[in-house]
Amino acid sequence: QGVDRKAILDAKAIYEAADEGQKKSEAKKAAKRAKKEAEKKAEQEAIDKEQAKINEKKAKQLARPEYSLFFFGSIGALLNGIIFPGQGFVFAYLIEVFFQ
16 A cells, blocks of 8 residues: 555654754754844943943033033022012012001
């Protein structure tokens, strides 16, 4: 009758084993690639952090002459923010005085 059932099952088992071996080797290759990419990404992040520190230091050096302007500007902003609520308190006091 041609090929017997055992020979067919043996051939199928051989092909499946070969296919599993190929999948395992592909998985190993993918894991190695992922590991290399992770190492490369970690290295790039370290370089970026160092560059950010250098840029921050440079910005502080460039802004040093204007520190006095920052100080006076902050005081002006504080006073400007206090004026509106202050007017509310003054008007509330005036209304209270007029109704007594």
